[in-house]
């Protein structure tokens with residue numbers, strides 16, 4: 001049994017990261033024969049993409065996917081630690097699974113992986129209170145799923161294998177992509193920023209950039225398979241290449257990915273701290289790099305930003321924001337904001353509102369601060385009362401929503417390029433995303449699905465647009 005350890009997880013070694021190839025043995029390929037699996041994913045795009053790998057690995061073992069956990073022989077939860085409610089959702093699901101295992105299907109196999117598996121407290125709890133959970137593995141050894149699962153099936157004992165320190169980069173893990181037109185591509189794993197509120201540097205380990213050649217090869221394969229769009233993923237994509245012993249940065253990578261001929265490139269997330277002028281120029285210059293930047297600010301108060309360890313001020317953020325706006329034609333910028341960080345006073349919150357009034361974001365993900373075990377911010381004394389946090393969130397949402405609508409209204413009458421993804425559930429219509437990542441609904445023929453077409457915006461809503469196809 002290998003367990004997570006936060007002291008080890010916090011360490012950043014200078015050891016060189018090697019590249020290993022994914023391998024499984026032939027004897028494992030039938031362990032799932034006749035069995036169905038259900039995979040539930042919580043959290044960010046990185047977890048969603050990991051789930052695309054987990055699904056492909058399970059299918060290599062002959063498991064077949066079902067969309068109802070009640071019909072499954074194996075349920076795997078790919079979990080998220082970022083806020084308390086992500087935790088609660090996963091434990092709520094475990095409660096439902098326990099009921100099924102006790103009352104309906106004692107042979108049900110239950111596994112837990114992802115970021116929660118990297119948390120000491122969670123794994124302790126599973127060992128002591130959730131003995132019926134069959135196996136647990138962490139984010140650093142996801143590629144070991146076939147072996148861990150095989151042991152869980154063979155041995156009548158809980159299997160726990162969580163590494164506290166990241167290992168090497170594993171290439172060649174199979175992938176079953178959810179979308180046939182747009183694909184996630186990992187470019188950098190882990191995070192070394194250690195923002196004081198955040199658990200990710202503990203659950204995802206040291207910053208490790210994938211080899212540019214492997215990334216380019218993956219994108220070239222996607223182009224030849226007919227994909228139209230890639231999103232380059234990392235907790236902090238601007239740090240790409242900083243761990244190499246040669247000079248190759250995010251700017252170089254974006255240019256090289258651009259040359260593959262993929263029609264649309266998005267990337268996320270960008271930390272304001274490492275956002276260089278050169279990067280802005282590359283986004284502006286390359287036609288297939290989309291004019292969309294997710295630039296989390298977290299707070300508009302320089303005092304709170306300092307306590308958060310974000311390494312920029314309100315003023316320097318605004319300077320960067322304005323520069324991006326000015327140099328990238330028709331750019332849309334979105335953000336993340338946390339309210340109720342320990343010590344946040346009304347005055348600090350007013351600074352956040354003031355910043356939002358300046359930036360008028362196209363989209364914003366707003367969160368109530370949630371203390372995460374053993375992070376520096378969770379240990380600060382003056383935690384903000386729950387009702388104050390709630391009230392600030394509502395006031396903030398009212399302001400951000402106003403600007404989503406205002407920005408969308410400016411698009412009415414304009415023609416925008418849209419990657420058509422499918423038919424919308426509610427109405428007999430098509431939907432897709434614009435080049436600035438806005439959802440748009442419009443009437444059209446099914447044979448447009450998978451194509452990039454021009455759509456004229458006819459109506460603006462807060463979270464979406466309506467349009468008509470330009471023939």
Ligand code: SAH
Nearest residue numbers: 197198235236269296336337367368369370
């Ligand atoms: N790497 C990205 C963010 C990843 S987490 C970045 O630095 O921008 C996504 C968002 O969750 C963060 O931007 C932050 O707004 C929010 N978040 C992270 N930790 C949180 C916490 N403890 N409580 C509330 N929100 C949090």
Ligand code: SF4
Nearest residue numbers: 191193194195198200
């Ligand atoms: Fe968390 Fe900060 Fe890293 Fe983003 S940059 S993942 S918020 S520590």
Ligand code: F3S
Nearest residue numbers: 043044080081082115
């Ligand atoms: Fe959650 Fe882990 Fe992503 S904590 S937000 S799933 S990196």
